[in-house]
Amino acid sequence: MSEAPSIAFVASDTAEAQAAKQRLEARYGARDPETADLVVALGGDGLMLQTLHRFLSTATGLAKPIYGMNRGSVGFLMNEFREDDLLERVAGAGRSVVHPLLMQAHDIDGRSFSAYGINEVFLSRQTYQAAKLRVEVDGQVRLAELIADGIMVATPAGSTAYNLSANGPILPLNAPLLALTPISAFRPRHWRGALLPDHAKLRLEVLEAQKRPVSAVADHTEVRSVAYVDIALDPAVDLVMLHDPGHSLDERILRAQFGY
Numbered sequence: 001m002s003e004a005p006s007i008a009f010v011a012s013d014t015a016e017a018q019a020a021k022q023r024l025e026a027r028y029g030a031r032d033p034e035t036a037d038l039v040v041a042l043g044g045d046g047l048m049l050q051t052l053h054r055f056l057s058t059a060t061g062l063a064k065p066i067y068g069m070n071r072g073s074v075g076f077l078m079n080e081f082r083e084d085d086l087l088e089r090v091a092g093a094g095r096s097v098v099h100p101l102l103m104q105a106h107d108i109d110g111r112s113f114s115a116y117g118i119n120e121v122f123l124s125r126q127t128y129q130a131a132k133l134r135v136e137v138d139g140q141v142r143l144a145e146l147i148a149d150g151i152m153v154a155t156p157a158g159s160t161a162y163n164l165s166a167n168g169p170i171l172p173l174n175a176p177l178l179a180l181t182p183i184s185a186f187r188p189r190h191w192r193g194a195l196l197p198d199h200a201k202l203r204l205e206v207l208e209a210q211k212r213p214v215s216a217v218a219d220h221t222e223v224r225s226v227a228y229v230d231i232a233l234d235p236a237v238d239l240v241m242l243h244d245p246g247h248s249l250d251e252r253i254l255r256a257q258f259g260y
Contacts, residue, residue, distance in 0.1 A: 004087055008036035010051055012043030017071040020081065028086060038065040038090065038242070042081075044072020045161075049118055049219055052239045056100075056116065063238040067093060076160060076252060079244045093242035096173065096249040098157045100237055103218040104230040108209050117218035118239060119158025121231050122183065123204055124150035124215050126224065130186055131214045132207035137200050145207065146191070150183035150214070153202060153231050157249065160256045168193060170257045173250035178233065202231045 008031040011021035020042050033039050033054075041051045048068045057063040067090055070078035079089075100116040107113070125131040131150055135143035154163035156171035159179050164170060168181030178200060181193040196202075205228040206214045216226045243249060 005037035005090065006031050006035075007038055007040055007086070007090070008033035009040050009042060010047070011041075012047045012072060014043070014071065017042045017047075020069075020071050020083075024083060024086070027083065036064075038067060040086070040090075041066055041068045041078075042071045043068075043078075044070065044075055045077045046220075047072065048077040048241070052118055052241070053116065053219065057236075057238045063097075063240045065095065065240040065242050067242040077241065077249065079242075079247060089244060090242065093244060094248050096157075096241045096243060098155065098173070098239045098241070098249075099233055099235050100239060101153060101155060101178075101218065101231055102234040102237075103216060103221075105216040105223040105226050106228050107223060108213075108225050108227045113221075113223045115218040115221035115223075116234070116237070117153075117158075117221075118155065119161045119219055120152045120154040120163055121216065121218045121229070122150055122152030122162065123206070123226070123229060124183065124217065126213040126215050129212045131212055133214070134205040134207055135180070136203040136205070137196060139201075139203075142194075143188075143191070145187070146182060146185065147187040148182045148185040151204060152179075152181050152183060154179040154181060155233070156253070160253055164256075169195065170253060171195075173253050198233045200232070204229045204231065 009021045011017040055064040068078035069081040100118045101121050103121045105113045133146045156173045159171040168179045176198045178196045213225045216223045216229045
């Protein structure tokens with residue numbers, strides 16, 4: 001019989017999540033998340049994203065599986081919270097492997113910043129004035145001028161998040177696609193975005209960057225007053241989420257396409 005994996009618990013700051021963490025540690029043991037075989041995240045989708053970022057495979061050379069249990073307000077990425085039979089649930093869980101977007105942002109002062117976006121990378125106006133943007137795909141200008149509140153590039157895993165709120169398409173988890181979705185587009189008024197192959201390399205350039213400042217955001221990392229942003233999926237970085245049978249991420253995304 002194979003040895004049970006060592007489990008560490010992390011939790012959001014809410015009283016409910018912290019209390020659950022204490023009970024689970026008393027029952028299953030408290031381990032260091034950095035050295036444990038897998039991590040159980042107690043909270044909502046925000047905590048799941050933070051935990052995935054913390055254990056990016058580039059930092060350790062091997063992706064650490066994350067098993068989420070919902071102790072937050074939004075739990076699309078999480079399993080149902082139950083304290084019983086955790087070892088059996090983890091042993092029987094399926095794996096969802098996703099890859100993040102790498103954002104390389106360059107601001108108007110010539111500084112460069114890099115960050116990963118698991119859900120999406122988006123550009124957004126900083127003031128009352130709409131942003132003016134140019135869209136390049138694989139070195140070719142596809143949209144010479146977009147006037148909008150912003151634009152985003154979403155992964156399949158993130159297609160049901162901000163992308164869906166902006167009327168972007170829901171993508172099956174294993175689809176080799178990225179969603180390019182405008183945010184409140186003014187001109188071209190009828191442009192609704194594009195589906196791109198996941199190997200596409202994008203450059204989003206800010207026109208009139210001094211007059212119309214724009215921020216770039218990769219999940220929870222923001223760079224202000226950007227001049228241009230390069231975005232591409234990084235297939236070398238694995239992110240592993242564990243899900244109970246029948247509740248995999250691809251199943252949840254499929255359900256979302258049918259409105260439930």
